[in-house]
Amino acid sequence: MRFEVADRTLSADNLHLAGSGTDFTAHGSVQLAGEKKLDLGLDGSVNMALLQSLYPKILARGAVGINLNATGSIDQPVLQGRLDVKNTFVSHVDFPSGLSDLNGVLLFDRNHIQIQKLNGTTGAEPSR
Secondary structure: OOEEEEOOEEEEEEEEEEEOOEEEEEEEEEEOOOOOEEEEEEEEEEEOHHHHHHOOOEEEEEEEEEEEEEEEEOOOEEEEEEEEEEEEEEEEOOOOOEEEEEEEEEEEEEOEEEEEEEEEEEEOOOOO
């Protein structure tokens, strides 16, 4: 991992994170003050259990392939790229059932998200 903060800008050069079901690289910069411009890129796969770590009310399993670029600003990001959803399960503790066996592709084009394909079923969390 290599990053630096200079002139109120955080820069990452080939940040590589790998773990159980997660392996992605990130690169780019974020202005921490002023216009707060973004120029970031993500590529790889992420274990959906990480979402559960960030938001404890969400239960999630499976993997998402990511090829995404973010530009614009922190307040108004512009996303370009795609997410490939692979055999995932997602639910919220306040809802009676979740979505399982999710598979599909979501395309990001500036301020639009196009669901190119998304299939799944509703029900309880699948057994592990």
